[in-house]
Amino acid sequence: MKRIAVMNVGGDCPGLNSAIRALVRKSAIEDIEVLGVYDGFKGFLEDRVFVMTKEHVSGILERGGTILGSSKFDPTKNPDDFTKLKENFEKYQITAFVIMSGHTGTEIALKISDEGMPSIVIPATIDNDLPWTDFSIGFFTALETVTKTLDALHSTASAGHRVIVVEVGGDEAGWLATLGGLTGGADYILIPEIKFNPDKLIENIKKRYDEGKKFSIVVVQEKCPLSERLKLIQDQYPESSPSEIVSKYIKENIEGVECRNVNLGYMQRGGTPVSFDRLIATMFSTKAVEYVKKGKVNIALSLKGFDITDVPLTPDLLKNKEIDSRIYEIAKIFF
Template identity: 85%
Template sequence: MKRIAIMNVGGDCPGLNSAIRALVRKSAIEDIDVLGVYDGFKGFIEDRVFVMTKEHVSGILERGGTILGSSKFDPTKKPEDLAKVKENFEKYQITAFIILSGHTGTEIAIKLSDEGMPSIIIPATIDNDLPWTEFSIGFFTALETITKTLDALHSTASAGHRVIVVEVGGDEAGWLATLGGLTGGADYILIPEIKFNPDKLIENIKKRYDEGKKFSIVVVQEKCKLSERLKIIQENIPEGTPSDIISKFIKENIKDVECRNVNLGYMQRGGTPVSFDRLIATMLSTKAIDYIKKGKVNIALGLKGFEISTTPFSQELLKNKDIDSRIYEMTKIFF
């Protein structure tokens, strides 16, 4: 009898419950035992493990978050934690871990595979920055949140003739900022992959005001790279986010402009998963069980169009997937 242990490692994202539901339902058909693990590897070494049945996943398809909780805890950092993982892996007679995660869980999975504990990675991160898959679970819901927020902000920005600087997530990649800004009608988009001239930003806003469009929406990715001029401002507000710094720069360089900040923060991780996140979560999870049945492990599953791909574990999985420069160039049509 094969047995899997399901866990969420790293940040949460919409669609995780859809994936868990599919894993449990498919495993029941294939006669594979399923253990649910609360709070990632932290829960695993603390024996917070239980047998999952179809009853546990009834009615969770549309729910955001994850019924299993999540944690960034890395059990490979301390020998005693790693030893406990090995002990419990044998105690619970686990065939393989099923890890829903981004880079955090992938790095842990690769290390554990070297210790004889195999796993399968299902890509789950709002950042969409994993190099082996076109899209990851959670990205489309986070993108929808950004788009709807920008839609809502347009009316208040226009009414008050304001500049609104919106900070979005994405870690080291500009996928959310670029696609969210494009679909939400942003007037300028700043991302880590593209070096920007702050003077161009000021020129863009002033030009819009001169043309009678007396408002602007500026989307700033949380880790966009700041120029030396902006770093000087950062020295005066060391706890300030990139959006804080850019907002202050705008105020200093455009007289009498009303500039406001909006940081979407954890809103991007929450909410009901959109249909496409539910779909790819189901596709990836059912395929994972097929591979467990075949004995194929130590792989990362990905989406290539509507086909599920497999990539063997290697350090290449830990690279960052930058935004497609062609997409960013397209956004400049609207700057």
């Protein structure tokens, strides 16, 4: 009998439970055994492994997070850990790992494939920064969180005539910030891919005030690089995030403005997965089982339109997928 070991590696995201559920249910039909692994490769090395049945995944479709837990632990960094990984792979007679992850799990999958431990990577990250797939599990729920938060902030920003600077996640990519800012009505969006002109930001806010719109919502991606002028402020406040530096710059350059900061942080990782995340999670997992049955491994699954395809595990998968500039240009219409 073929045997899958399923785990979540890296940050958690909404939709993982939907993927686990589909994997177990489809595997039962195909007579493939599923081993659930707690806390990624850390749990695998610690023998925190169990045979998953339909009962384990009953009622988890709508739950956020993951019933298996997650970890960024990399078993390839320490020789003893790597030896233990190979021993457990043989002990549990694993046909293939199914790794639900972003770049973190993909990099590990690449390393262990050379040592005869095959895997299938299911793209799962709120950042949507994986170059081989249109979208990843978790992105659409995180996007909905950003959009709804900006909706809520509009009322208090307007009532108090405030500028609210909202820090949005995304790692090195501007997908969450751009799409969230666009659909949530942001008045300015700062992302890593687009060079930031601080003068334009100040002009935008002042213009809105002159037009009677005495509030603004500014979205700042968490790793947005700062201009030289803003780096001078950062030198004075080295512990401050880019969004906090942008807020300080606004207050220094617009007299009398009330400026507040909101960091969405882990809110973007939590919550009930939206329908599209549940859908693609189910599609990815059922396809993964089909590939295991065929003996096709050492691949990453990809969503292209409504088709699930696959790409071989190569170092190119570790690149960062930047925001489509056409989407940012649409967002700029509202700046």
